[in-house]
Amino acid sequence: MVRAVAPSIESIYGDVVRRNPGEEEFHQAVREVLDSLAPVLARHPEYTEMKMIERICEPERQIIFRVPWTDDRGEVQINRGFRVEFNSALGPYKGGLRFHPSVYLGIVKFLGFEQVFKNALTGMPIGGGKGGADFDPKGRSEGEVMRFCQSFMTELYRHLGEHTDVPAGDIGVGGREIGYLFGQYKRITNRYESGVLTGKGLAWGGARVRTEATGYGATFFASEMLAAHGTSLEGRTVVVSGAGNVALYAVQKATQLGARVIACSDSGGYVVDEGGLDLEVLQHVKEVQRGRLSEYADRVPSARHVAGGSVWDVPCAVAIPSATQNELDGDAAARLVRNGCIAVSEGANMPSTPEALEVFRAAGTAFGPGKAANAGGVATSALEMQQNASRDSWTFEHTEARLQQIMHDVYARCSEAAEEYGSPGDLVVGANVAGFLRVAEAMHAHGLV
Ligand code: NDP
Numbered sequence: 001m002v003r004a005v006a007p008s009i010e011s012i013y014g015d016v017v018r019r020n021p022g023e024e025e026f027h028q029a030v031r032e033v034l035d036s037l038a039p040v041l042a043r044h045p046e047y048t049e050m051k052m053i054e055r056i057c058e059p060e061r062q063i064i065f066r067v068p069w070t071d072d073r074g075e076v077q078i079n080r081g082f083r084v085e086f087n088s089a090l091g092p093y094k095g096g097l098r099f100h101p102s103v104y105l106g107i108v109k110f111l112g113f114e115q116v117f118k119n120a121l122t123g124m125p126i127g128g129g130k131g132g133a134d135f136d137p138k139g140r141s142e143g144e145v146m147r148f149c150q151s152f153m154t155e156l157y158r159h160l161g162e163h164t165d166v167p168a169g170d171i172g173v174g175g176r177e178i179g180y181l182f183g184q185y186k187r188i189t190n191r192y193e194s195g196v197l198t199g200k201g202l203a204w205g206g207a208r209v210r211t212e213a214t215g216y217g218a219t220f221f222a223s224e225m226l227a228a229h230g231t232s233l234e235g236r237t238v239v240v241s242g243a244g245n246v247a248l249y250a251v252q253k254a255t256q257l258g259a260r261v262i263a264c265s266d267s268g269g270y271v272v273d274e275g276g277l278d279l280e281v282l283q284h285v286k287e288v289q290r291g292r293l294s295e296y297a298d299r300v301p302s303a304r305h306v307a308g309g310s311v312w313d314v315p316c317a318v319a320i321p322s323a324t325q326n327e328l329d330g331d332a333a334a335r336l337v338r339n340g341c342i343a344v345s346e347g348a349n350m351p352s353t354p355e356a357l358e359v360f361r362a363a364g365t366a367f368g369p370g371k372a373a374n375a376g377g378v379a380t381s382a383l384e385m386q387q388n389a390s391r392d393s394w395t396f397e398h399t400e401a402r403l404q405q406i407m408h409d410v411y412a413r414c415s416e417a418a419e420e421y422g423s424p425g426d427l428v429v430g431a432n433v434a435g436f437l438r439v440a441e442a443m444h445a446h447g448l449v
Contacts, residue, residue, distance in 0.1 A: 008041070008048065009034050016057050023106030025325055029113050029350060030057055032357075036432035039421045044440075050448070052440045059112060061085040064105065065155040067133055069147045071140075080104075081152050083131035085165055086112035089442035092163055093129030094119055094378060096170030096199075099148075099177065101136045108132055110325070111170070114349055115378070117435030118371040121410050124382040129165055131156070137172050149180035157185050162195030162388070168381050169199045171324065174245055175211065194388035198381035207384035209399040210377075215249025215347060216400070217376015217407050218320055218368075222345035223257060224411035225366040225427075226318075229342070234258035239316040241265045242323030243286050243293050246347040246374065250320045252279050263314040265323065266293045270311035273303040315339035322347030330355030337363040346370035357428065372414050372431040379406045 016030050034053065041048050067079040082105060085093040095115040098107070108130050116128030133152060137145050159165055169178055178199045186192055194205035202208065209216070219233070226232050238259045240250045243266045251261045260276045266286075271277070271293050281299055285291045297305035312319070312332035319341050321328050325348065328336075333356035336344070343366040346352065350370055352360070360367045380403055387393055394402075411427075417437070418430030 009038055009053070012053050012057070015054070020106070020109070023109055025110035025350070026106045026113065028326075028354065029110040032350075032354065032428070033113075033117065033432045033436070036421075036423075036429040037436060040433055040436060043421075046444070047440055050444065052443065055443065056087065056116065056436070056439060057113070059084050059086045059109065060088060062105070062109075063131075063156075063159055067135070067148065067151050067155070069144075069151040071144055077148075079133050079135045079148070081131070081133045081155060082108045083156060083159055083165070083167075084108045084112040084129060085159070086128045086130070087116040087439060088127035089439050089446060090120055091125035091127045092161075093165040094126040094168070094381065095128055095130040096132075096168040097173045097177075097181075098130070098132035098170040099135045099137050099172035100132070101134055103132045103134045107325075111349055114371050116439060117432060118375045119378055120435040120438040121372055121413055121431060122375050122379040122382065122406060123409060123413070123438075124379060126166075126378065126382050129167075130170075131167055132170065132173075135172075137177070142176075145177065146180045149177050150184045153181045153184035154188065157188050160185065160196050162193055162385070166195065166381075166385065167197055168378070169245070171244065173199075175199060175201055175206075195385045198384045200384070205384075205388055207380060207387055207399060208394060208396040209403060210380045210384055211245065212249040212252070212400075213380035213403055214246045214374050214377030215251070215322065216253045217379070217403060218246065218322065218345045218347035218373045219250050219253035219257065220376065220404050220407035221368045221373040221411060222254075222318055222320065222343055224408060225343050225345065225368055228411075228415070229366060232258070233318065236260070236317040237262055237315070238318045238320060239263045239311060239314050240320045240322055240347070241270075241311050241327060241351070242321075242348065243282065244322070246377070247320075247322040248279070248283060248286060250322055250347050251277055251282065254318075254320070255279065259318065262316065263311050264293070265311040267323075268292050268294060269305060269307040269309060270314070271296050271303050271305050272314055273300060275302050277303075312336055315341075317342055319344045320347050321351035323351065324348055325350045326353050328352045328356050330359055332356065333359035337365060341365060344368065345373045347374050349374065361426070367427060368411075369428045369431050371435065372410050372427060375410050376403050376407055379403065379410075
């Protein structure tokens with residue numbers, strides 16, 4: 001159920017749907033933000049006058065391009081590449097690249113829109129953007145992935161720059177892909193411009209903790225929510241969805257903080273290990289072998305693999321959805337609540353459907369929306385940019401301490417804005433309002449551009 005909104009916001013939403021037909025994920029992300037903004041407009045009539053919401057919903061620039069490459073059999077392949085430069089009010093466009101067959105303009109726009117508010121919440125000088133391609137790296141050889149990345153960058157490079165647009169990874173884009181993309185950028189431009197991409201290898205300008213940052217950050221955010229309710233992760237059961245970059249490091253940090261992480265998933269199903277997942281085996285299967293989760297169960301006798309099915313059937317106190325958008329629907333949310341889940345911290349972008357959100361709201365489940373809970377990844381990317389700009393390299397401990405402080409501050413910003421705008425404890429409203437205000441203030445200062 002969608003909450004009642006002021007008519008002017010309703011008509012703005014109608015225009016977004018009309019102007020962006022068929023882009024359902026983008027509509028969903030816009031709807032969620034707009035539903036929080038009525039009290040902001042009531043207090044800031046100048047934003048209605050300046051059409052601030054309409055401006056924020058329209059990307060500054062959208063780039064769509066052909067990516068031709070040849071596979072190992074010599075056959076020509078054509079993919080479609082995207083970069084949506086959404087908003088540069090707070091700094092250069094910043095946001096990851098996603099390589100997945102489901103990528104189309106609507107997905108990139110939803111992710112770019114979320115990124116604008118997320119980046120604002122970090123308090124750092126970064127605007128919002130997102131990109132990717134409908135390329136499926138699964139089952140492709142090293143050579144094929146490299147040739148694809150080179151062709152992708154051969155077009156994209158002209159739109160990038162450390163002061164203009166700085167991509168990073170997302171689904172299907174990890175350290176290997178960032179390496180190939182950086183190599184091609186350097187070759188074409190003849191510039192060793194470290195700050196043009198983040199998520200780089202440690203030997204060539206990368207930052208410690210960037211790989212771990214999103215999963216660690218989502219876990220720190222869960223700790224913040226639990227602390228506000230007078231409790232902690234210590235001794236709690238945790239379920240994480242996904243088994244990629246975000247998920248693996250959520251498993252690691254939650255375990256370090258005393259929780260027992262009993263299940264995770266990939267697109268083939270999920271594994272349950274009641275004694276707690278063995279991260280070393282998990283990392284070997286997923287990061288080294290790039291294998292399927294069923295192989296984890298083959299190697300760990302206490303684990304059980306369930307093909308298909310939903311990882312949200314596994315009872316837990318804390319859920320950290322870290323796979324993809326709309327992976328947790330209303331039914332799954334109801335099962336989680338029935339099974340005693342008290343907190344949800346979104347490691348992924350928009351993993352909960354609007355129906356799931358309503359279930360958590362009604363049940364009083366502590367809920368950290370992705371644009372706040374997973375902001376640790378992009379925040380650490382901004383720390384990587386800082387290190388690149390000063391040609392410095394920080395220790396793991398120092399960087400992790402910075403990340404933990406940033407997550408604490410993100411939580412505080414959301415919590416305070418929720419309180420101030422009449423929805424105490426509602427971090428969805430708090431994140432949307434706090435993010436919007438920071439971006440709107442900068443846009444206001446820059447005039448009509
Ligand atoms: P990865 O590609 O490393 O991992 C994604 C994981 O999710 C894989 O286990 C994958 O399984 C699973 N998955 C992906 N799509 C689906 C699907 N349609 N159904 C079921 N499972 C699926 O990606 P990341 O860990 O980097 O990203 C995960 C989420 O976190 C995304 O929403 C991303 O936007 C968000 N995020 C990532 C950040 C980062 O720093 N990496 C920063 C902020 C947000 P399989 O391998 O079987 O496909």
